Amino acid sequence: MLDNDTATIPSGTRESETTSEPVAEKKATATAKTRKKTAAPGRIVRFIRDRRTRIFTGILLICWATFTLFSSISYFTSGAEDQSLVTGNTIAQIAERGTVNNSGGAFGAVLAHNAISNGFGVGALILIAYFYILGWYLLHNSRFSFWGLTSKSLIDAITTSIVVGLATYQLNSWVYWGGIHGYTVNSWLLANAGVAGAILVSAVLLALVACIYLNELRLVYVAYRRRVNAHKARLKEQREKLEAEKRQVEETLSKSNKEIDGDINEDIIERPSAQQQSAIVDFTESFIGNDIPAPQESEPAMVAVPYVEPNDSDFDNSSATKTYTPENDSIDAPNASDVISNDIYNDDAYNLNDDTIENESTEETLDSDDSELTIDVPQFDSEVHVSTEAYDPTAELSRFHFPSIDLLNEIPEQQVSVDQQEMEENKERIKATLANYQIPISHIKATVGPTVTLYEIVPAEGVRIAKIKRLEDDIALSLAALGIRIIAPIPGKGTIGIEVPNKEAQMVPVRSIIGSRKFQECKYDLPMAMGATISKDIFIADLTKMPHVLVAGATGQGKSVGLNVIIASLLYKKHPSELKFVLVDPKMVEFSLYSKLEKHYLAKLPGEEEPIITDPMKVVATLNSCCLEMDNRYALLKEANVRTIKEYNAKFIQRRLNPEKGHRYLPYIVMVVDEFGDLIMMAGKEVEQPIARIAQKARAVGMHMILATQRPSTNVITGIIKANFPGRIAFRVSQMVDSRTILDRPGANQLIGKGDMLFSFNGEIDRVQCAFISTEEVENIVESIHEQIGYSEAYPLPEYIPDGDAVSGALTQGNEHDPLFEEAARFIVSSNTASTSSLQRRYNIGYNRAGRLMDQMEAAGIVGPASGAKPRQVLIDSLQLERMLEILS
Numbered sequence: 001m002l003d004n005d006t007a008t009i010p011s012g013t014r015e016s017e018t019t020s021e022p023v024a025e026k027k028a029t030a031t032a033k034t035r036k037k038t039a040a041p042g043r044i045v046r047f048i049r050d051r052r053t054r055i056f057t058g059i060l061l062i063c064w065a066t067f068t069l070f071s072s073i074s075y076f077t078s079g080a081e082d083q084s085l086v087t088g089n090t091i092a093q094i095a096e097r098g099t100v101n102n103s104g105g106a107f108g109a110v111l112a113h114n115a116i117s118n119g120f121g122v123g124a125l126i127l128i129a130y131f132y133i134l135g136w137y138l139l140h141n142s143r144f145s146f147w148g149l150t151s152k153s154l155i156d157a158i159t160t161s162i163v164v165g166l167a168t169y170q171l172n173s174w175v176y177w178g179g180i181h182g183y184t185v186n187s188w189l190l191a192n193a194g195v196a197g198a199i200l201v202s203a204v205l206l207a208l209v210a211c212i213y214l215n216e217l218r219l220v221y222v223a224y225r226r227r228v229n230a231h232k233a234r235l236k237e238q239r240e241k242l243e244a245e246k247r248q249v250e251e252t253l254s255k256s257n258k259e260i261d262g263d264i265n266e267d268i269i270e271r272p273s274a275q276q277q278s279a280i281v282d283f284t285e286s287f288i289g290n291d292i293p294a295p296q297e298s299e300p301a302m303v304a305v306p307y308v309e310p311n312d313s314d315f316d317n318s319s320a321t322k323t324y325t326p327e328n329d330s331i332d333a334p335n336a337s338d339v340i341s342n343d344i345y346n347d348d349a350y351n352l353n354d355d356t357i358e359n360e361s362t363e364e365t366l367d368s369d370d371s372e373l374t375i376d377v378p379q380f381d382s383e384v385h386v387s388t389e390a391y392d393p394t395a396e397l398s399r400f401h402f403p404s405i406d407l408l409n410e411i412p413e414q415q416v417s418v419d420q421q422e423m424e425e426n427k428e429r430i431k432a433t434l435a436n437y438q439i440p441i442s443h444i445k446a447t448v449g450p451t452v453t454l455y456e457i458v459p460a461e462g463v464r465i466a467k468i469k470r471l472e473d474d475i476a477l478s479l480a481a482l483g484i485r486i487i488a489p490i491p492g493k494g495t496i497g498i499e500v501p502n503k504e505a506q507m508v509p510v511r512s513i514i515g516s517r518k519f520q521e522c523k524y525d526l527p528m529a530m531g532a533t534i535s536k537d538i539f540i541a542d543l544t545k546m547p548h549v550l551v552a553g554a555t556g557q558g559k560s561v562g563l564n565v566i567i568a569s570l571l572y573k574k575h576p577s578e579l580k581f582v583l584v585d586p587k588m589v590e591f592s593l594y595s596k597l598e599k600h601y602l603a604k605l606p607g608e609e610e611p612i613i614t615d616p617m618k619v620v621a622t623l624n625s626c627c628l629e630m631d632n633r634y635a636l637l638k639e640a641n642v643r644t645i646k647e648y649n650a651k652f653i654q655r656r657l658n659p660e661k662g663h664r665y666l667p668y669i670v671m672v673v674d675e676f677g678d679l680i681m682m683a684g685k686e687v688e689q690p691i692a693r694i695a696q697k698a699r700a701v702g703m704h705m706i707l708a709t710q711r712p713s714t715n716v717i718t719g720i721i722k723a724n725f726p727g728r729i730a731f732r733v734s735q736m737v738d739s740r741t742i743l744d745r746p747g748a749n750q751l752i753g754k755g756d757m758l759f760s761f762n763g764e765i766d767r768v769q770c771a772f773i774s775t776e777e778v779e780n781i782v783e784s785i786h787e788q789i790g791y792s793e794a795y796p797l798p799e800y801i802p803d804g805d806a807v808s809g810a811l812t813q814g815n816e817h818d819p820l821f822e823e824a825a826r827f828i829v830s831s832n833t834a835s836t837s838s839l840q841r842r843y844n845i846g847y848n849r850a851g852r853l854m855d856q857m858e859a860a861g862i863v864g865p866a867s868g869a870k871p872r873q874v875l876i877d878s879l880q881l882e883r884m885l886e887i888l889s
């Protein structure tokens with residue numbers, strides 16, 4: 001430290017050392033003295049600021065404050081007895097004289113007496129608090145304003161002393177509650193300024209304290225208001241909720257009553273009186289308000305008792321307003337916690353068709369002399385009547401975000417390769433060629449597209465269109481260009497089009513299509529962004545309208561790119577809960593990239609390892625399984641009384657379909673089969689049949705198919721497939737006959753390749769330049785989805801067991817039962833309904849397998865024989881079944 005100090009001696013001082021020794025010595029001594037003086041306060045400050053000093057002082061202050069607090073509290077209780085001892089004696093004398101009552105001993109008694117009676121009265125407690133706060137700050141090494149805290153505390157203590165002193169001035173007490181200080185100040189004020197003056201001074205002091213703590217007071221007030229407002233909002237919300245629920249219950253009741261009015265058989269029905277009905281509403285309301293009444297004999301036992309059943313599907317915590325049903329003959333009494341849930345499914349609501357309603361939990365019949373209801377209500381095909389919150393299919397993956405558009409490459413628009421001169425020359429050639437055949441034209445206009453330029457001709461009056469059409473080859477010859485296509489006439493335009501390929505084709509980046517406003521705002525159910533038309537319009541088609549698409553084109557013409565664009569555009573628009581793909585790829589390389597989407601977007605057979613199907617035999621099983629899924633979906637639609645998947649899902653979202661009855665949200669399923677021709681060659685009819693079934697029927701249940709093939713020959717695209725695939729995409733094919741197979745007309749053979757395609761739907765043909773998506777872009781999209789949380793597994797397709805194969809043969813011939821036999825038998829017996837469709841739905845199996853199970857149960861004597869449309873009879877109970885299963889095993 002000293003060394004350092006020496007080092008800072010000014011240079012002038014050092015110079016003088018060399019000139020005169022004695023002067024230098026004097027100066028050095030003086031400097032050292034000054035330095036000593038300045039070093040001393042530095043050390044003190046450092047000592048005070050030292051963390052250890054602060055902690056120790058903090059502890060000391062807190063101990064001191066605690067001792068003073070105890071002594072002061074003790075002083076208030078025992079001070080009167082100690083007063084004579086404390087007054088006029090030193091601490092040593094008090095200790096010598098005898099026992100003091102103060103818990104702080106002689107010292108505590110004197111301390112408290114001086115702080116309270118001789119000091120600030122109860123205001124002394126503020127000073128104790130001051131020591132606590134000070135000690136706390138020091139202990140925690142917190143930054144604070146010492147003088148601010150000290151002055152505020154003093155002002156508080158003085159104010160308290162004066163205000164309390166005035167308030168207790170007349171009080172005949174052993175202690176000055178405002179201390180000597182308060183008493184003296186008030187004596188002076190009362191003597192000189194009167195009572196008004198003394199009150200005014202107290203009021204001014206209180207106002208001063210209020211101003212000092214204004215900010216803190218404001219914060220307290222704001223916090224208080226916030227709590228009050230939050231409480232009000234909560235109350236309001238609860239009130240609204242209760243009102244909404246009450247309205248729903250009333251609506252339901254009135255609907256049910258109307259139905260009852262219509263159908264009740266007068267002989268056996270006692271209709272509830274108006275009084276009973278109002279009691280019912282009250283009863284139901286009290287449940288909704290979580291206030292569950294204990295079952296009482298006089299209470300009307302009637303519909304709409306909310307209850308919660310464990311739900312094994314997506315609908316955890318949902319409750320159902322369930323009433324008496326023929327199956328359970330009773331109502332499960334809810335417990336308080338059960339009733340908290342709001343979601344209500346009530347497919348079963350009002351299926352009252354038996355007599356007395358029983359409360360199962362209490363084993364008591366809820367009837368009384370005047371309120372027993374004997375009701376026979378016809379079974380309605382009751383979809384739901386009460387719904388609260390809509391079901392959100394995306395809830396399970398609510399944090400899923402769609403791939404960003406930035407994952408797609410931004411490719412600057414290329415220069416259009418058709419120059420003005422080329423265009424003019426082509427126009428002249430077309431005119432000249434037509435003139436050679438005496439076809440005058442009144443107008444010609446060119447539109448430059450990404451791959452072709454369209455020359456639109458308006459022929460002079462009286463010219464026959466067929467005449468121009470016949471000149472296709474002549475015009476092509478005169479233009480010396482390949483791939484000329486004549487559209488005569490252009491639908492809806494009244495002109496004739498001649499498409500002439502550009503010398504250089506322009507690529508259409510997928511980003512320009514998917515990122516376009518048209519696509520982003522597109523409301524199609526399954527939008528396929530295809531590319532750009534000749535007039536550079538963005539071309540989007542809705543797969544649900546197609547509803548199945550056939551894609552054909554010679555090798556290397558852009559099929560795979562086209563399929564990737566379709567898949568990518570669907571991924572950009574559909575949430576994983578809304579769409580599933582079944583990807584079939586016999587080439588094994590085209591769709592392998594998508595395997596990472598397994599837990600988000602893919603559907604596969606149970607137990608299947610690979611999410612992309614490559615083995616032709618597995619393709620057969622998968623397609624058949626898709627047929628089962630289609631059948632199951634139809635069964636669900638039928639039960640829900642709707643015709644399309646959209647109506648079904650809408651009903652399900654409104655919670656009008658009970659998941660416990662097998663209903664579920666149905667995602668669209670898009671099956672993409674690449675190299676369909678190879679599959680037909682390998683598996684023939686086995687592949688064709690399920691494809692034809694799906695193509696014929698699956699549209700309504702949201703299952704759509706895209707088949708791609710290099711060989712658009714008639715033995716691949718058979719009549720039955722063609723008839724059921726109205727949407728066709730043709731990339732370039734080598735022969736006109738292939739074009740005819742795929743499009744029913746020539747044209748695809750005149751395309752120029754590299755994504756140049758014809759899109760045909762319902763007889764209308766559009767020439768489109770397919771958007772280009774690179775493998776890297778596909779990878780980016782897949783990766784951005786893969787890295788997000790998905791479902792626990794791929795969407796399970798129903799298990800498919802082929803008819804007549806080894807397994808099924810063994811099952812039936814060798815008297816061996818289906819692996820599901822025991823489970824299914826228990827299900828049938830416990831539910832007391834033996835219907836094949838219920839097995840189908842419950843186990844997600846096909847009709848054949850469910851039928852086989854039923855036959856096996858019939859053979860085992862569990863169910864009776866089939867009797868037309870009626871369900872079979874269940875012949876045994878659970879106990880008998882268990883005994884039978886034991887014997888069978």
Ligand SMILES: Nc1ncnc2c1ncn2[C@@H]1O[C@H](COP(=O)(O)OP(=O)(O)OP(=O)(O)O)[C@@H](O)[C@H]1O
Pocket residue numbers: 507508553554555556557558559560561562710754755756769770771772773
């Ligand atoms: N829309 C497009 N825009 C620009 N170039 C394209 C487009 N589509 C395809 N191409 C080019 O054509 C090449 C072959 O395309 P693609 O792999 O899709 O052909 P394919 O018809 O699937 O062939 P194969 O049947 O042999 O698999 C691509 O690598 C690409 O260079």
